[in-house]
Amino acid sequence: MNVRDLVNFETPPESSPLGGQSSSNHMLSIPPSRAPSPTNAPTFSRRASIVLIGMRGVGKTTLGTIASKALGWELLDTDLIFEQQQGVPIAKFISTYGWEEFRKVESKHLETILPNNLTGKVIACGGGVVELERNRAILQRFRDHGPVIHVLREKDAVLAYLRDSPQYPPFLHETAKEAWDRREQLFRDCCSFEFVSLTMPVPPAPKGFKDIITPDQTFALKPVEEDFFRLLRFIHGVDTKKVTLSPRGPRSYSLSLTFEDVRQAIPVLDELSTGIDLWELRVDLLSSCEPTFLAFQIAILRHHSPLPILFTLRTVSQGGRYPDVSPQNEKAVKIQAWLHHHALRLGVEYIDLEVVMPESTFTSVVEKKGNTIVMGSYNDWAGTLNWASPQTRHLFEKMTQLHVDIVKIVGAAKSFEDNMALRQFAGLVERSSTPLLAINVGPEGKISRALNPILSPVSHPLLPRAAGPGQISFYETQSILYLTGLLPAKKYYVFGRPIGHSMSPTIHNTAFSYLGLPHSYSIKETATVGELKEVMLDPNFGGASVTIPYKVEIMPYMQHISRHARVIGAVNTVTSIPGGGLSGDNTDWRAIKSCLTRSLTPANVVTSSTTALVLGAGGTCRATLYALHQIGVINIFIWNRTRRRAELLAEEFSKLDPLLRIRVLDRLDVQLPIRPLPTMIISTIPAAAPTSSELIDVGLRIEHLSDAGGVAIELGYERRITRLLSLAQEKRDQGIAWAVVEGIEILLEQGYEQFKIWTGRRAPARKVQEKVLEVYEQRRGLQSPPMQ
Template sequence: MSALVVPNLNHERSSSRRSSPNPTSPRVGHKRQRNGEAVEVTANSGMQTPITAEPGSAQRPRFTADASIVLVGIRGSGKRSLGFIAAAALGRRFVTEDHYFQNATGFSRQDYLRIHGSEEFHKQDVEISRSMLEENRSGCVIDCGLGSLTRALQDYLKTYCQTNQVIYVQRDMASVTKLLRLSERSAQMLEAGDTSHRKCSNFEFFNLEDVTTNSLESDDDRGSPTYSFKLRDAQIDFSNFVQRLTAQEEASNQDKPSAFSRTMPIEEKLFTHALFVHLSTYRHGRIDFSALQGGGDVVEVRIDEWQEGSPRLISQLVAEIRRYLRVPIICSATSINSHFHVNTYFAALRHGLRLVPDSMVVDLALEKNWLAEFVERRCCTQIVGAIRSPRADLLLAASDQVIVQVEKALNLGIKLVRLSAPAVTRSDSDHFEQFLRGLRHRYSSRVHFSAYLEDRLGRTTQVFNHILTPVTHKALRVDTSSTMDLVPQITAYEAIQALFSSFSLDPLHFYVFGANVSSSLSPTMHNAAYKAIGLWHDYTPINVDGWEEIQSRARMIDFGGASIAQPYKVRIVDQLTSLSEHAQAIGAINTLIPLRREHGQMNHNPNQALYRNRAGFVFGFHGDNSDWISIQKMLSKNLSPRNVIHNKSTALIVGAGGMARAAVYALLQMGCRAIFVYNRTVANARILSEYFSRWAAAQSSSSSAQVRIIKGTNEPWPAGFAQPTTIISCVTHERLPGEEHVSDFTVPEQWLGSETGGTAVEQAYYINTPFTEQIKQLRATTGKPWVVVDGLEVLHEQAAAQFEIMTGKNAPRMVMWNALQDAVTASGGKV
């Protein structure tokens, strides 16, 4: 048999799948200029391939933790609005070129241009922009204005990229044209200069239209306290982007990886799926993102073509996935073994890195110094090494070369390797599994393998591959005649069904346990989610009288997990074998997960996550808490930049039970240092206050925080503290035995004096409560921008997070939300 085929990086290979000829394509070998960059047209694809600098020649940028972020882009792209959002999210100073120019010259830009003329204005503009950037190299977010279109400042910004993150902000040109009221010619000129920003930046963000507004650049919007509420989607998108870019997402400690963490590394989960979204499919408008939720554990953006406008299209595709699916993103490009020239391959992946994906797949057949470029420039992106052969038999015959490439990956710090080849015969699957067992034995836990055979004959290996099996979705209408790339053969739903049918996964029973949960809405959401993604589970509400009754069901071999409702969130904590770090800090749980025994041995928690969706003997229980996650998510989504939580923010918590504990913890994690608790039973409020004050004092990140109590509703708001901009009502909606219904709280008027409004969160999931009605009335009468988050929104977020903890799968959030709304409608709004 012949050896593994390693691509010749100096020549383009013919593809086994050819695209239809393009009568408008330039002749092969012809070179011309595009945006000042030479391009070459390759033979068999008709695509334009940038002639780039030799791979590996780029200097590695080095960013300090507080390096200033610079935004560049054309007028109307939304830089100023996004800059305001980023500054609030990162707790940094926001510097605008307009303001800096006026301080430096004493004139506005418009007045200076009118008085001194165009030539002098542009000269001053460049010099002042340079001064602004030099004087604010750290601790800032900087809006770089029109000067970024000049060659001189762009040359300066290229050097600036070595020490700072320079983000090129794009926006749909039709929206920019409409916003700025441009003529067709003016719009074309502005667009022509826009792409020059790619050369003087090192990161890229596509600013999607926000569904809550038609304007991102209105001065009225930026000056109004209601500004942020018109930009909720953009606020979430860009806050997440800059936090990830500056590594604050990891440093914030909001969800540390643990045995059942939602953010545990993908290679440590069992049977995960990568939903392939081809660039060519997106270009043809064949994607309904709303239908793709739950279609995979990650989305893999597959760059299977490269032509005029592809970089912008890739940026927009990634932006839409982040907004509508909110799952990890992998970026990959068509293999060099196929129709991509090596320069095209590098151009595609370099562009992918600019978008800061979670992972990027890189061909291990590349020279080591070229691979090192991606490892060095990856920011916070994980590199996945790929080994792909044209045929399974060639791969199996070249084990020595496979090992060489795996060793290359290890030397570069790459710990996840994708190994694949098209199957030729059905027997290839058996030989491939044997080959794979040898590799796994050789490397043990040093390397994780995502390994499978492609095409229809390889479907068995795809089903049983543990990590990132490529899948498609019935809503993706992939035109196989237009793509020369791998098209996955199965959907995630089909793979999961096959795993249950083969007894690799087991149908399990889930419950909600509480004193009065007969009318709980949780079963509606969880059962809809199971059905949507193919899990053979069921979820049932059970009223219980105590821990013993919970145990009687939870010890069953087919117990999957349970939601814990009042009054057991705090009561059963001492009965559990282990707790997540968050549940331990909160002192309350709402999620119960079985710990299983394998071969008579009690597994340590790091292995327990692999037993989700599998039956087995239960030796103990793990407690987690998703209540705090839902509160944190709701606040992050609804707090405006003006009311963003910082060390001088104040918050009010109403209640002192398990939900109140989760609320206090969420606020402490978000950086709030002054939290006040009001509860009708003062003694319970004092217990909560003292507990979290001690806990905060022991944490280096929140040692200055204090949790105080307010004894009565007739008291004034405490002197020396700002009025609260966050109010969370944790008064239960559940009628517990021997208690009257108590969700009738309203906030004293003297505690509602925030001039910038705030966010009011209701935990009781009635459609309208006295508290939510009060805040809506306050908003109507005063005009202050209060946002009301009702209990159904909180319940939905809590259930989605809980689903992910219990099953290890991404929650199909829209499916769960629709099921919740249907249940509320069916009840006539009486939930």
């Protein structure tokens, strides 16, 4: 696999914001597309070229530059190609020959460029490419082969840019706004997907800078890169954000956003996401269903949260606000269908289809769903559904025959017994291959929400309104499960010596408490690893963090060890296996990898020439080398006081990959024999001597840090500012994009990974970080000894 493919389209390790015309009217003012996009007709090759279309100024060239660097593909900008082949700027060509001639020549270029560049290219098209019908036909044919992505940006920002741009003469017979409004539907007729490139504050390029994007600008555009590659991974099925759905597997939860505008939720989005696995965007509750408004709503939600999104347009008869649609009302049917196809074009991970909608709409969306998961839903707000009747079983079977991925049936509880009937029904259909989400609404139905194991809808006090009657919070569901014996309290520990000042209890106990989980976490310090056996045999034992000196010694006690931990040669996470036995894993490398990939800018995407420098050759160096290898770095240098120890480590890890080259440095206080200079430097050694507060100087100098920018990571957290991090900060002060990752951040990341392994839930990162930093600063104020 190509190194860039490994970085940007990585398979899971175990297996190898608001533009547009807003309106309070829920009915669209534009007609449905005359040529609906075949959103999933082909399965694209990962090498299929990517075509970007959209208005001038939306950032197609910038986005194309980011994508081409990340993928290692050539960027073809049709405007630049036009100027190169005609020998004059576009503005001069148009002023000389006119717009009509420009469009003819542009079309000839398009007829050549697209068919001859089917793979390995990012192609950014001119803003008016959709003006000619033959161009639209070319784009529509291409989308059967590869993704054609309509790029949007905030309308006011783009129009301001067009007013000030000297590149083109004014539009012919219309304003830029009129051209935008007219072309918007033409772009949607031609695209297979739509991407909103949210405007980021980007520093200006210095005078005389010739490249398209400076390193500092790429750092500012990192969020755009992340959002765009989230869409590409979804398109190619590499990461579709699927939630594990099993009646006997980990429980999953969803939360309906009931805001009129997603922007209102941003300040509390982190708190709202506590414990949940999926957002339900209640489109019928938004202030508008206008397509560009919807595109920005979804883009904003994605930008602020990694969770998948369920697109729901709930009709009045099904408990929502969108008007009911009669099959006889052709216009209403077309609009409802268009909105659901628009959701597919936006790349939503889940979509809700009401079983009462016109069958033609239902089947057309299922046929075009691509990697989107379809939830077929039936909501009985009248209270006539009887869980024990044959009609309910027939309803379930009818929905499965419609080829949905999840069946959702909502009844209304009049008594507690209705919840028992629901669970009996769920048991009858449990063997079906189609997962069932089944709940009862109303006060008497609250228990059904807690007992439902699949995407159970929960509420939150910070929502403007509940999505349905009888909803309870995630915290309340955990309390109910604990009181009914379905969530037993587990004991978790940190194993090691000395560990008196470990921050791990603060991390995990804070997370347990905030999520309402009944577990506990404490310190277990022993003289030998053998003394831990009795603790691990306790039936209430849930798992443990393992630190020095037991990361290797504890491995013989494991019945299962992950592939990652075996390669690294150390276990830092122990988990009790349901039914008996212990499993060992390593989350150190995951934390390092996460911080590296999050901090690297698009300008420093990993290539075959990327270099990394690792300081130290101890146990954490092993996890560091593995993390670097996992993101595709093949040129690694190690410095260690004891050269022989570094050499043995280099010899061992070089066997992982024939392309991997790990070399050992003798000294750091000289000009480094590394070309290009490292864009990743990771220190695995203590920042200060154990008996002194002075920072250890191993000889690293500011000239050793690349002028192309990079990321500096400190694994030790006994000091927040170290020699390495101060050098990186000095580079930042010079305007060079070096990211700084403190040891406390690595500690938190590996703890979050452990928490997810043990509980199946994401840790409430912001709350945990706040508490850990509070305790950390208190201990520093007391001048406590170094923490493990």
